[in-house]
Amino acid sequence: MPIYQATTSAPVNIACIKYWGKRDTKLILPTNSSLSVTLDQDHLRATTTSRADPSFEKDTLWLNGKEEVIADGGRLATCIREMKYLRSQLEQQKPDAPKLSTFPVHICSFNNFPTAAGLASSAAGFAALVASLAALYELPATPSELSRIARQGSGSACRSLFGGFVAWEMGSAPDGSDSLAIEIAPREHWPDIHALICVVSDDKKGTSSTSGMQRTVETSPLLQHRIGTVVPARMKAISDAIRARDFDTFASLTMQDSNQFHAVCLDTDPPIFYMNDVSRAIIAVITEYNRIALETTGKRKAAYTYDAGPNAVIYTPKENVREIVELIVRYFPQAEKFKDPFSLFGVAGVGEGKLPEGFNERVAKKFDVGAVKGLIHTRVGDGPRKLGDDEALLAASGLPKTLA
Amino acid sequence: MPIYQATTSAPVNIACIKYWGKRDTKLILPTNSSLSVTLDQDHLRATTTSRADPSFEKDTLWLNGKEEVIADGGRLATCIREMKYLRSQLEQQKPDAPKLSTFPVHICSFNNFPTAAGLASSAAGFAALVASLAALYELPATPSELSRIARQGSGSACRSLFGGFVAWEMGSAPDGSDSLAIEIAPREHWPDIHALICVVSDDKKGTSSTSGMQRTVETSPLLQHRIGTVVPARMKAISDAIRARDFDTFASLTMQDSNQFHAVCLDTDPPIFYMNDVSRAIIAVITEYNRIALETTGKRKAAYTYDAGPNAVIYTPKENVREIVELIVRYFPQAEKFKDPFSLFGVAGVGEGKLPEGFNERVAKKFDVGAVKGLIHTRVGDGPRKLGDDEALLAASGLPKTLA
Secondary structure: OOOOEEEEEEOOOEEEEEOEEEEEEOOOEHHHHHHHHEEOOOOOOEEEEEEEEOOOOOOOEEEEOOEOOOOOOOOOHHHHHHHHHHHHEEEEEHOOOOOOOOOOOOEEEEOOOOOHOOOOHHHHHHHHHHHHHHHHOOOOOOHHHHHHHHHHOHHHHHHHHHHOEEEEEEEOOOOOOOEEEEEEEHHHOOEEEOOOOOOOEEOOOOOOOOHHHHHHHHHHOOOOHHHHHHHHHHHHHHHHHHHHHOOHHHHHHHHHHHHHHHHHOOOOOOOOOOHHHHHHHHHHHHHHHHHHHHHHHOOOOEEEOOOOOOOOOEEEHHHHHHHHHHHHHHHHOOOOOOOOOOOOOOOOOOOOOOOOOOOOOOHOOOOOOOEEEEEEEEOOOOEEEEEEHHHHOEEOOOOOOOOO | OOEEEEEEEOOEEEEEEEEOOOOOOOOOEEOOEEEEEEOOOOOOOOEEEEEOOOOOOOOOOEEEEEEOOOOOOEEEEEEEHHHHHHHHHHHHHHHOOOOHOOOEEEEEEEEEOHHHHHHOHHHHHHHHHHHHHHHHHOOOOOOOHHHHOOOOHHHHHHHOOOOOOEEEEEEOOOOOOOEEEEEEEHHHHOOOOEEEEEEEEOOOOOOOOOHHHHHHHHOOOOHHHHHHHHHHHHHHHHHHHHHHHOHHHHHHHHHHHHHHHHHHHHHHHHHOOOOOHHHHHHHHHHHHHHHHHHHOOOOOOOOOEEEEOEEEEEHHHHHHHHHHHHHHHHOOOOOOOOOOOOOOOOOOOOOOOOOOOOOOOHOOOOOOOEOOOOOEEEOOOOOOOOHHHHHHOOOOOOOOOOOO
């Protein structure tokens, strides 16, 4: 009997217009549309191997080497069931196709970045899960169709089904059929967009985004205005900016929307805080950096954005990355050498650099080593990739290679 | 020739419904109504002596022993001019009254709390200035009428013309004639309201409230919703809560409005931050304290509020102050012994106390000594007081006693 197996990887995405609030918590239908940049899988990715085999006892999933419970009616079960249903439809149309929809699956998934980094690992994870099952089942589904299923695993996962610049359209149908991701522009349209992730140390456990966003929906008087008025206008404006490769407008909207997302968290009762003093200092440094740029060129050079945690993601055209890394390292000295995937610095590593002329150094204090505990340099990337069997995570036995 | 002189003191007030945004920056007309609690002058006050004398060369003002410039068309000059105008009207009605309106004035003002404490010193200061000139000029003006003039010195100063619980009604007249303070309830109505001020250390200079609030008016999309919809409802609800002595509702609205004020600051472009990690930790501690209280009694026991800085003011009925001081000192150890004006603690001072049952200690970490650099315990207080000549700040020479 042949082995039915597929391996795919999927990217992380970081939103510029933030998703915060569900109108349907079961189907994961959002209260507003959102838009993100897909990051490069060369640096950050979730990889998943799925195998269907009638000899397997039950559907089983391992995440980073550890078996996860697939709870009845839970998000994992929903995604697997929906994918099997699509396969069963295909089997009805092609009676010769093997009845994979009736076989249990083994799924093995691995993130190449620490969960503790606070990056949106569930988005990449659910996108890789859905993409690998789609490959296993040889489904003709488009990324948008798959995004509808990934959305039910983790809302923002739907945006990881595309590369480049991706909108999650909130839709209006009660069954969620029109709440899915679409591509605003592929990476090739604007490959110059780089990202610097500042992993910020935090000594408190933040509110989970799932419970936090529902508390905001229930208690923030400002959220309704954001949903009804602000976001629709920003979605249009930032999509236009991306199409026009207008970084200044893109940056301005990205920062405003990050701040407004954290504003509605603060307007929640009791309030939710994700940013800390280090996050705020990074904002102060980037604000000053942009102030100088606006004064000299009339345009911003960088955009910070913060998800439900203290980490900053700084978007910038590639030409500025070197300057920004030097700035960040000046205020937030690093314990480890900067991993320099684009070879911006020589063997000497990141130096003191030169402050941009007129830069007011006193906008932030210099922090101790470890306040920013890591820097990751990446850029806009492509959508899920099909990988060869040599990259499969399951051994011949059907168990994770790490357990074999 | 007789000496024409008067000395008054005026209180600090801390808003529960926040003033943030002017619709007229010259007349200081706000974009929304606000409401505050007046604090007790036994603990925090500005004292001002005004003297009118034809031999004085010009209007002169000393603040905390230092001469201040009275700039033409500035806020000080406006208040002095308006008060002289009221005096001149009185002189027209009473031809026998001395023509004090034509004499230069010497004004000497002193705050009994450090400006660095970040308390609203300008509110108490302008209230004391206006009240002392009103006493000097023997004006029949009501506190509301005086509040209209104090408002032009510093918006929130208008609320320091009354004791107890005070609303600043935004008004609608373009000339500001109906933008003034009114008493919602005197201190005697609800004398049980105490306040614990936590003076928080900060290593960055914040945005001034004058420039900050205008940036919010110009750039925050959420502010309009706050102004138009949220605040009017809250003004009514909190006034009702005060009249009913309903602390739970009072606390809930006070905290929500503090958070919403900081939310619109964050929604400003570039964003404005006043609270820091210490401020957020105090919020976490009070939120947990209230969670326990809500679970056991269904009612909140404390309310935090933050103005344009990192300091917390915690309102609570007197019976809870001891417990809250112990809680705060547990997380934020103090360098100096707690000044205990209400003799809550014995000679041993503040002890470890007992955590309320079920209190989750891990809502905040324990900070180093100095994170909260001082605690001030006070309570709801009365309005401006006329003081005797023995408390005058000007010497017989007409110069500040501190300079004599």
